[in-house]
Every structure is written in structure tokens, then in C-alpha cells.
Amino acid sequence: GENVEQHPSTLSVQEGDSAVIKCTYSDSASNYFPWYKQELGKRPQLIIDIRSNVGEKKDQRIAVTLNKTAKHFSLHITETQPEDSAVYFCAASMSGKLIFGQGTTLQVKP
Amino acid sequence: GAGVSQSPSNKVTEKGKDVELRCDPISGHTALYWYRQSLGQGLEFLIYFQGNSAPDKSGLPSDRFSAERTGGSVSTLTIQRTQQEDSAVYLCASSLTGRKETQYFGPGTRLLVL
Numbered sequence: 001g002e003n004v005e006q007h008p009s010t011l012s013v014q015e016g017d018s019a020v021i022k023c024t025y026s027d028s029a030s031n032y033f034p035w036y037k038q039e040l041g042k043r044p045q046l047i048i049d050i051r052s053n054v055g056e057k058k059d060q061r062i063a064v065t066l067n068k069t070a071k072h073f074s075l076h077i078t079e080t081q082p083e084d085s086a087v088y089f090c091a092a093s094m095s096g097k098l099i100f101g102q103g104t105t106l107q108v109k110p
Numbered sequence: 111g112a113g114v115s116q117s118p119s120n121k122v123t124e125k126g127k128d129v130e131l132r133c134d135p136i137s138g139h140t141a142l143y144w145y146r147q148s149l150g151q152g153l154e155f156l157i158y159f160q161g162n163s164a165p166d167k168s169g170l171p172s173d174r175f176s177a178e179r180t181g182g183s184v185s186t187l188t189i190q191r192t193q194q195e196d197s198a199v200y201l202c203a204s205s206l207t208g209r210k211e212t213q214y215f216g217p218g219t220r221l222l223v224l
Contacts, residue, residue, distance in 0.1 A: 006152075034212065043201065043215040044153070089153060097143065097166055098213060100153040 002027060002094040006101025013080050014109050021104045023090035024072040032093040033066060033073050038103075039086045047088075048075070080108045112136070114216035116202050122222045123192055131187045131219045133202030141208025142185050144177060145201045147218070153201065159185060160208050192223045 003026040013019050025033075031052035036044035050057045050064045050073065057064050061080075066073040073092075077084055085108045091098040115134040123129050135142050144156040155169040159179045170176070174192075179185040189196055199220050203213040 032211075036215075043217050045215070046212050049212065091153075095166065096208065097155055097158050099155065100145075102152040 002099050004090060004092050004099045004101040006090050006104060008104060009102065010105045010107070012107045012109065015080060015082060017080055019075075019077045019080055019084070019106055019108075021075045021088055021090065021106075022072060023074070023092070023101050024070075025092040025094075025099070026071070027092065027094045028068075028071060030071075030092040030094055032098075033064070034091050034098070035064060035075050036089045036091065036100075037086045038089065044089060077106075080106075082108050082110050084108050114202055114204050114214050116200075116216040116219050118219060119217065120220045120222075122224065124224055125194060126191055128188065128190045129192055129221065131189075131200050131221070133185045133187070133204075133216060135183065135185070135202070135204030136214055137183075139204035139206055139214075140182065141205045141211075141213075142179060143203045143205075143213060144185070144187050145203065146171075146198045147201055148198045156187070156200075158208070189221075192221075194223050197221055197223045 006023045034049035037047045038044040061078045063076040087103045087105050089103050090101040117132045142159040145153045157177050158166040161182045162179050174190045177187045199218040201218045202216040205211040205213045
């Protein structure tokens with residue numbers, strides 16, 4: 001079935017350290033992979049996305065890598081700051097819609 | 111321009127009552143999505159509209175749930191005979207054409223069924 005697995009479910013890092021969140025997807029036809037950040041009580045907001053024709057994309061402290069052969073993609077946040085604390089969701093396009101992972105709660109400790 | 115808006119922001123209802131949730135997508139966006147997010151959980155896909163038609167209703171949990179979209183704009187999600195397990199945040203999102211694009215989310219409607 002259509003499925004996206006996301007790990008870990010919770011992640012705690014010290015300010016300044018890096019954080020990595022990993023997702024795997026089931027549909028080899030998926031070709032669009034966004035990442036959303038959701039702060040407590042707020043709506044999910046896109047932070048970065050990648051399409052299947054590239055293997056990596058960077059935007060300042062955030063990067064996403066994609067391995068289509070293995071059907072997994074990852075979010076990398078470097079030099080983490082307390083304001084990075086939030087729930088992060090990965091998603092993959094399947095059958096015209098986005099299937100979301102279960103989310104990772106990231107806590108950045110000052 | 112304005113983002114996706116939803117109303118009401120909060121709704122408390124009694125078990126067995128019907129509720130209607132409204133979504134106003136970004137102007138010009140043809141694709142509209144409904145999701146459900148239970149406390150501390152991920153985003154559960156409910157239904158997807160392209161224009162006024164719904165090519166994918168696969169996520170609707172039961173026949174108590176229905177949605178419509180008129181004029182290619184506003185959408186309403188209706189839950190009939192609400193149950194306590196329907197309590198969740200209902201999020202709406204829209205995108206320009208629905209094909210491998212950024213989805214912009216509304217603030218959600220927090221539904222509590224007593």
C-alpha cells in the first residue's frame with residue numbers, strides 16, 4: 001500500500017549540533033518529496049522540497065538528500081537553534097496526493 | 111495575497127450532531143485537500159479535489175464523512191452523527207494545480223465531540 005515511514009519519532013539535540021530525520025516510501029513512482037515544519041498549535045509549513053531528478057538540495061542550514069534506488073530521503077539540519085524545535089513531517093507524492101510520515105518531534109536544548 | 115483560511119477555528123459539539131467545516135483556498139488554486147490530525151499524530155489524508163470534482167476520496171473514514179466543493183473555490187467537509195473518535199484537528203490545504211507542488215495549509219479547525 002501507499003506508505004511513508006519516518007524515523008525517529010523524537011529527537012533531542014544540543015544547540016549547535018546537527019539533526020537528521022529519515023523517511024522511506026513505498027511507491028517507486030513517487031517523484032516529489034516535501035518536508036513540513038509544524039510548531040505547536042500552528043499549521044504545517046513547507047521548509048524544503050526535492051524532486052526526483054536531483055539527489056540533494058540545500059537551503060542555508062537545511063538540506064535534503066534523496067536516494068531513489070533505496071526509496072529513502074533525509075532531512076539534515078545543521079547548527080541547530082532552539083527555534084528549530086518543532087514537529088517535522090516528510091511526505092511523498094503517490095497517486096496524485098501526498099502521503100505524510102508520522103512526524104518527528106525535534107527538541108533543541110539551549 | 112491571503113492564505114488558506116478555515117472556519118470555525120474551534121468547534122465543540124455533542125455526540126450525534128452534524129458539523130460542517132469550511133475551507134477557503136488560496137485564490138486561483140485548483141487543487142484542495144482535507145487532512146485529519148489527531149493529537150500528537152501525523153496528517154491523515156481524507157479527500158482531494160481538482161476543481162469541483164473529487165478524484166480521490168479514499169481517505170474518508172466512513173460514510174458519515176462527505177465533502178463538496180463549489181465554484182472551484184470553497185469546500186465544506188461535513189461529518190454526520192459525530193462520534194468522540196472524530197475529535198481532531200481538520201486541516202485543509204491547497205495547491206496551484208495539484209501536480210507535485212507545494213501544498214499550503216490553513217490553520218485548521220479543532221473539533222471536539224463530547
